Amino acid sequence: MSAPLQQAPGAGLDAFFEADAVAVVGASDDVTKIGGRPVQLLRKYGYAGAIYPVNPKGGTIQGLPGYASVLDTPTAPALAILAVPAPAALQAVRDCAERGVRGVIVLSAGFAEAGPEGAALQAGMVRVAREHGMRLLGPNCLGAVNVANSLVGSFSIALEQSMPPAGQAGIVSQSGNIGSLTMRNMASRGLGVSRFIATGNEADVDVADGIAALAQDDATRIILCCMETCRHAGRLAAALEMARARNKPVIVLKIGATEQGQAAAASHTGALTGSDAVFDAVFRRHGVLRVRSFEELLDVGHAAALLGPERLPATDGVTLVAASGGFGIMMADAMVQAGMTLPPLAEATRALIREAVPTAGTHNPVDASAQMSARPDILLKMLSALQGDASGSTLVLLLALSLYNPRLRGVYLEALSKIRASHPDRLLVIISQGPPDAVAEINALGIPVFPSIPAAAAGMAGLVRLGRLAALPPAAAYSGPVDAVDPAVFRNEFHAKKALATAGISVPREEVVASADEAVRSARATGYPVVLKIASEDIAHKTEIGGVALDLADDEAVRQAYGRIMDNARTRAPAARLGGVLVAPMVRGGVELIAGVSRDPVFGPVVMVGFGGIYAEILKDVAVQVAPVSEEEAQHMIRGLRMFPLLDGARGRPKADVAAAARTVARLSEFACRHAAEVAEIDMNPILVRPEGEGVLVLDALMVPTPRNTPAP
Numbered sequence: 001m002s003a004p005l006q007q008a009p010g011a012g013l014d015a016f017f018e019a020d021a022v023a024v025v026g027a028s029d030d031v032t033k034i035g036g037r038p039v040q041l042l043r044k045y046g047y048a049g050a051i052y053p054v055n056p057k058g059g060t061i062q063g064l065p066g067y068a069s070v071l072d073t074p075t076a077p078a079l080a081i082l083a084v085p086a087p088a089a090l091q092a093v094r095d096c097a098e099r100g101v102r103g104v105i106v107l108s109a110g111f112a113e114a115g116p117e118g119a120a121l122q123a124g125m126v127r128v129a130r131e132h133g134m135r136l137l138g139p140n141c142l143g144a145v146n147v148a149n150s151l152v153g154s155f156s157i158a159l160e161q162s163m164p165p166a167g168q169a170g171i172v173s174q175s176g177n178i179g180s181l182t183m184r185n186m187a188s189r190g191l192g193v194s195r196f197i198a199t200g201n202e203a204d205v206d207v208a209d210g211i212a213a214l215a216q217d218d219a220t221r222i223i224l225c226c227m228e229t230c231r232h233a234g235r236l237a238a239a240l241e242m243a244r245a246r247n248k249p250v251i252v253l254k255i256g257a258t259e260q261g262q263a264a265a266a267s268h269t270g271a272l273t274g275s276d277a278v279f280d281a282v283f284r285r286h287g288v289l290r291v292r293s294f295e296e297l298l299d300v301g302h303a304a305a306l307l308g309p310e311r312l313p314a315t316d317g318v319t320l321v322a323a324s325g326g327f328g329i330m331m332a333d334a335m336v337q338a339g340m341t342l343p344p345l346a347e348a349t350r351a352l353i354r355e356a357v358p359t360a361g362t363h364n365p366v367d368a369s370a371q372m373s374a375r376p377d378i379l380l381k382m383l384s385a386l387q388g389d390a391s392g393s394t395l396v397l398l399l400a401l402s403l404y405n406p407r408l409r410g411v412y413l414e415a416l417s418k419i420r421a422s423h424p425d426r427l428l429v430i431i432s433q434g435p436p437d438a439v440a441e442i443n444a445l446g447i448p449v450f451p452s453i454p455a456a457a458a459g460m461a462g463l464v465r466l467g468r469l470a471a472l473p474p475a476a477a478y479s480g481p482v483d484a485v486d487p488a489v490f491r492n493e494f495h496a497k498k499a500l501a502t503a504g505i506s507v508p509r510e511e512v513v514a515s516a517d518e519a520v521r522s523a524r525a526t527g528y529p530v531v532l533k534i535a536s537e538d539i540a541h542k543t544e545i546g547g548v549a550l551d552l553a554d555d556e557a558v559r560q561a562y563g564r565i566m567d568n569a570r571t572r573a574p575a576a577r578l579g580g581v582l583v584a585p586m587v588r589g590g591v592e593l594i595a596g597v598s599r600d601p602v603f604g605p606v607v608m609v610g611f612g613g614i615y616a617e618i619l620k621d622v623a624v625q626v627a628p629v630s631e632e633e634a635q636h637m638i639r640g641l642r643m644f645p646l647l648d649g650a651r652g653r654p655k656a657d658v659a660a661a662a663r664t665v666a667r668l669s670e671f672a673c674r675h676a677a678e679v680a681e682i683d684m685n686p687i688l689v690r691p692e693g694e695g696v697l698v699l700d701a702l703m704v705p706t707p708r709n710t711p712a713p
């Protein structure tokens with residue numbers, strides 16, 4: 001009989017956060033030991049439920065009655081925390097299941113990360129847990145914490161001195177230490193934490209469970225996630241969509257970026273779509289903001305939690321204000337480099353600034369001079385003018401060292417308090433390294449404070465991206481048939497393109513011939529000039545072995561090219577199976593794109609589109625997305641390419657048929673989903689994109705079969 005399946009994302013995790021009784025199996029009187037810390041922390045922070053220390057010796061443990069087994073506790077605890085050696089953990093899980101425990105946290109190490117024996121123990125624990133509908137967190141994890149009710153299922157040193165204040169930031173992390181550091185740093189910035197969960201080995205509960213549980217938690221307003229990998233694409237997608245549906249922004253620090261491409265990739269596509277790029281695409285599709293550093297996670301997460309989803313920036317415009325022209329220039333450089341814009345101020349706004357501060361420079365950035373902080377009313381008048389400007393941009397105010405001066409601190413806090421009251425819907429951001437209590441006062445007004453100009457630039461760009469991602473429509477899903485594919489498609493480009501044509505993708509009229517005479521006949525029927533290409537299932541890159549001849553204008557040129565191509569193939573690829581020579585029309589005009597599909601081991605078929613032709617791997621100007629993609633998504637992918645102006649009429653060129661190119665990419669993605677079990681890679685290179693209204697032609701194509709015994713993602 002097969003083992004029960006993993007529960008839906010987030011199901012059953014209330015046991016880790018709302019348990020009314022907790023057993024600590026392997027409990028110790030020594031608070032420096034893993035088994036001693038959970039008991040100590042539960043008592044220290046006032047957990048109101050029952051605490052049952054479990055140790056074979058029984059007796060009294062940290063002032064509480066001890067029990068020899070979880071089977072002996074007065075009531076069945078909803079949660080059990082296991083701090084026993086790995087060999088004893090399986091029996092402990094069995095006892096918990098028999099006792100009716102609903103959730104088990106396995107803090108111990110020595111399981112799948114330690115080798116085959118540990119992996120077998122881990123699999124046994126999962127089997128027992130799932131047979132009894134019990135959720136298992138870990139093993140080898142830092143557990144879970146609900147700050148509001150002081151339920152501490154962890155031994156994290158981040159909790160040794162103090163508990164974070166209860167608040168709005170939920171944290172889920174595959175790495176316990178990174179998650180703990182996030183919790184401690186958010187607390188030190190004065191932002192409260194709702195719940196924390198570290199998933200460790202993810203034998204049962206995974207990062208998707210954590211995201212889903214936080215999405216369903218009323219106290220959580222924003223989700224901060226630290227992840228290394230994804231073990232199940234569908235679960236992650238479902239959890240992220242759950243967070244988006246509940247308007248809970250998700251910010252992810254994804255670590256462990258892998259090398260681009262696959263070592264054995266046969267196509268350009270396989271070499272250009274790396275797993276890290278796929279994660280980028282998945283996050284973007286589901287409205288997730290990916291950050292690249294721990295500092296950015298904290299800066300953007302803190303600001304987003306303060307603002308809430310309803311106050312994220314509506315535009316990428318910023319109005320910069322400083323008491324120094326030099327600081328203004330530094331701010332402008334950093335903001336523009338981060339992708340922000342500096343809209344000009346209206347003349348009426350500039351006049352009001354001059355009324356408040358006659359010496360101010362009134363362009364953006366605004367050089368407000370030291371006069372702006374002379375009195376609160378002067379500063380308030382200037383800020384009011386800027387907040388009323390028609391650009392609707394975010395006001396970014398640099399305070400430098402002002403908050404360290406008691407007089408200036410009073411001026412700024414009074415003015416900021418009044419401007420928030422008079423313009424509650426306008427976004428204001430401060431850059432300052434002021435004293436923590438002053439920063440906390442500003443934060444309490446709902447005003448984010450960034451510690452430096454670079455942090456503010458990266459943070460503002462992140463907030464803008466987060467707002468735009470939240471506005472994206474729900475991701476598409478494939479619901480069509482899953483069919484077998486004719487094995488001939490793997491033989492050569494002729495058969496590959498025939499299959500693509502049945503999916504509505506435009507290809508030229510072509511023919512495979514077996515002699516020079518047949519090549520001439522076919523060329524005459526096609527119309528000169530023509531192209532000849534070797535047809536072989538063993539030659540992926542025909543140009544490299546001299547297997548292509550272009551722009552052949554007459555019979556004699558075709559005869560010579562046929563002989564030369566066959567000779568080159570026999571000489572340079574002697575083991576290759578040759579299926580003849582392909583005769584195709586020589587097509588001119590348009591811009592060359594490359595598009596294709598590769599197979600990601602987690603997310604399945606991944607679609608790529610980019611510039612390049614024969615230089616695709618050099619240019620690497622590509623966009624990727626998990627299949628299927630809609631025509632609208634394909635348009636976004638194409639328009640996001642660095643060289644898109646070549647398609648958009650740059651330097652007097654005719655505008656290319658971008659709509660037809662997007663339609664081709666969308667149809668390719670549907671074909672890939674339909675044949676995902678058998679087709680590992682598809683390479684369409686080049687695709688000739690003709691002027692608007694004239695469509696596209698796929699001039700070459702390659703399909704690679706899925707290796708036998710390859711598991712489905």
